[in-house]
Structure formats: C-alpha cells, structure tokens
Amino acid sequence: MLRYLTAGESHGEAIIGVLEGAPAQLPLTPDDINEHLARRWLGYGRGGRSKIENDTVHIYSGVRFGKTLGSPISFRIDNGAYKKDKAGWPEKMAIEGEPPEDMEKVTMPRPGHADLAGKQKYEHDDMRPVIDRSSARETAMRVACCSVARRLLNEFGIEVGSHVVRIGDVGFDEPEEWAGRRNALIEEGGGASALYETADESATRMIDDGMTERCVEHIDQTKKDRDSLGGVYEVVVTGVPPGLGSYVHWDRRLDGQLVQAICSIQAQKAAEVGDGFFNAHRPGSQVHDPIEPREDGAQAYPRRTNHAGGTEGGTTTGMPLVVRGYMKPIPTLIKPLDSVDTATGEPEPTRYERSDITSVPAASTVAEATVAYTVANAFLRKYGGDSVPAIRRHVEADRAAPNE
Numbered sequence: 001m002l003r004y005l006t007a008g009e010s011h012g013e014a015i016i017g018v019l020e021g022a023p024a025q026l027p028l029t030p031d032d033i034n035e036h037l038a039r040r041w042l043g044y045g046r047g048g049r050s051k052i053e054n055d056t057v058h059i060y061s062g063v064r065f066g067k068t069l070g071s072p073i074s075f076r077i078d079n080g081a082y083k084k085d086k087a088g089w090p091e092k093m094a095i096e097g098e099p100p101e102d103m104e105k106v107t108m109p110r111p112g113h114a115d116l117a118g119k120q121k122y123e124h125d126d127m128r129p130v131i132d133r134s135s136a137r138e139t140a141m142r143v144a145c146c147s148v149a150r151r152l153l154n155e156f157g158i159e160v161g162s163h164v165v166r167i168g169d170v171g172f173d174e175p176e177e178w179a180g181r182r183n184a185l186i187e188e189g190g191g192a193s194a195l196y197e198t199a200d201e202s203a204t205r206m207i208d209d210g211m212t213e214r215c216v217e218h219i220d221q222t223k224k225d226r227d228s229l230g231g232v233y234e235v236v237v238t239g240v241p242p243g244l245g246s247y248v249h250w251d252r253r254l255d256g257q258l259v260q261a262i263c264s265i266q267a268q269k270a271a272e273v274g275d276g277f278f279n280a281h282r283p284g285s286q287v288h289d290p291i292e293p294r295e296d297g298a299q300a301y302p303r304r305t306n307h308a309g310g311t312e313g314g315t316t317t318g319m320p321l322v323v324r325g326y327m328k329p330i331p332t333l334i335k336p337l338d339s340v341d342t343a344t345g346e347p348e349p350t351r352y353e354r355s356d357i358t359s360v361p362a363a364s365t366v367a368e369a370t371v372a373y374t375v376a377n378a379f380l381r382k383y384g385g386d387s388v389p390a391i392r393r394h395v396e397a398d399r400a401a402p403n404e
Helices: 030-039 115-122 128-134 138-155 176-189 193-200 209-224 254-263 360-383 388-400
Strands: 003-007 014-020 058-061 073-078 159-167 231-238 268-273 321-327 338-340 347-349
Touching: 003 138, 014 138, 030 138, 030 360, 073 138, 115 128, 138 159, 138 360, 159 176, 159 193, 159 209, 159 360, 176 193, 176 231, 193 360, 231 360, 254 268, 254 321, 254 360, 321 360, 360 388
Parallel strands: none
Antiparallel strands: 003 014, 014 073, 058 073, 159 231, 231 321, 268 321, 338 347
16 A cells, blocks of 8 residues: 655755555656646746745655666655745754744744644744644645656556636536536546646636636735635546445545545645535435446446446445545735734734735645545555556456456
C-alpha cells in the first residue's frame, strides 16, 4: 500500500516528501509531477505568492533511469519566498540559534484559521510555527507525492480530472446543469484527463465560458470589498474497475475514504460522493441508478444514470467515480475580523497575512491528487504486486476470469 509523509514549513527553505509502497518498474520522471505542480497555481484570484514560486520537484531516491525501484521515493520542492521575500525568513525560520531580539511574535489569531487551536495544542508563544505548517503551501508536496499514485493509475487506463462548479454566489445549482457538458467532454476525450485539460483553459477552472466571466467579476468585486470566497468543485475518475473498496469493513468503504481525502485538504469543510447532498431531498425513484444488461466481455453492468457517483455499498460499480468538495472562504481577510491578542488578552482586530481572494480552482487540482492516492490504494488492495508487471498480470487475470 502507498503511504506518504510531508515535512516543512511555508516559509522554510523547502518542503520535503517521502512516498513508500510505490511498485517497481513504474515509469516516472519529474515532468510527470511538475505538470500538476504548475496546475496547482491556476485560477483567478490568487495572491502575490503565485508570482514568487516556481514549483519544480527534485527526486532524491527511489527512481533509476526513469523507473521506480520499489523503495521509498523522496522529494524536495524549494520555497521561493524563503529568499525572495524581504521579510527575513532565513532568520525568522532559522533551524539553530535564538530568535532575533527585534522579531515580532504573532499573537493575534485569525478566526477560521488554525492559529489559535495550534497555539493551544502545542503551547507556542508565537503562532508563526502554526501558520507556516498549517498553510496550504503543504499541498504542493502533497500533489508531488500523489502524482506518483496518479501515474500508476494512468498505467492501467484510470484517469482523474476536475472542474469548478461554484465560486461564492456564482455557479451551478444542481448537477443536471453541468453533467451533460462534463460527460460529453469525458466521452469525446476518452477519459477524465479531457475534463481537467478543458477546465485548465478557464480562469476559474470552469467548463462554461459564461460562468467563468461571471465568476471573474464576482472575484473582482469581492477583492474591492476586501473579503474572500469559497466554492464547490467536482473530481471525476474514469476507467475504474468494479470491486474497489468493500462493504465488509467500515474503514474500507471507498465512500468514506474519498470524503476523508477531500476533507484532509486545508479549508475543505464538506464532501459528497455522487449527488449526495441533492439525493437527500429526492425520492428514491429519482436517486437510484437503473442497472442495464452487460455487454459481452465487459466487467461491469452499466447504469442508466450515476447519481451514486460510481459506488454502492462502499464498493466501485465500474461507473465513473464522482466526488465533490466544498471549500470555505479563506480566513485571511484584508478587512480584519474581531479577535483577541493572546499576549495581552485584549480584543484586537486580526492582522493580515498575505493570501488569496479565492483558491477554489487550486483546491480542485489538489483534490485530484488526494483522490488519485485514495483510488490507487484501493486498486492496489485488489490487484497488488511488487512491480507494475506483476500488477498487470493480476489485472489481466481478473478481466479474463468468468464474472457472473
């Protein structure tokens, strides 16, 4: 099974990652990762840091001559802001020594951020360590580690894509409003990669030009109002075989794993598999997906609709996996909210920490990565092997076996 760890702070010298469990003989180059690191910076409404960072990954171990070895893969991504900023991060984030006497401590927590909770948990007298580790900068390394899982899925015809369906007040209201366009893109392009490639052409990663224009205007107005915006995005996985996940044990239900994958990302507060929230107020006749006859040689029985999002009983059906994430507005506001200075106990307005107006488009690309990792682990649990050729033999044997 795959497992990754990330380390590093937002304004430290670099962020580090280690991925274990990747099978041997998987073709892998830095470009396979850098493509998705660049996509993570997409989206209208990003802040100043997007102009500073040029994320490229350095692979230190676990790969030789363009193929994985089966041993842990380690990565490094340098933080451009560490030296490019004029804030003195090499001194403020120094590994050794004592803090500079003139260094201001951060004691003003932002409502909605990890600042205060992290200070109380780890007993810091300065919130800078909390700010820097809880920052979404960590997701750059998460994308790097999970891109290996994505590369593994691609090897077996499984593709992952995403698009944004709402930013703030502007967006679609129900899945039926965008599902036709989404499905057409996937069908024409032969998989979910076509979905993310089309979305990437939009300033807000939407697949509707008119909605993109409205969202840009909404973001501009929100910036004038010195506020921030959340939103909703959808991740789709195509080429998924039936039988991933399990109804037998609670922790192997793929629905729960997918929701956890989304909600593990900073600022994501809810997730649904398929039309989860919408299905809750519809009658069963409009929710459950009719089963149709299977074609000769096919693994899965097709469904007339896909309101379930590709799973039943926590197990994949062979239909595309669909999972949506709901991101709250970024808690760093230009217009300050009320807070308390923890050094004095007195009420004070919050301080401003450089941030975005919205990063929903970026969150959607990070969600692609975490979903890919989750699906890859479910795939390995069913078809596992120590090398890609071994896994391929298991997949081919499964496809060839009679499946009543």
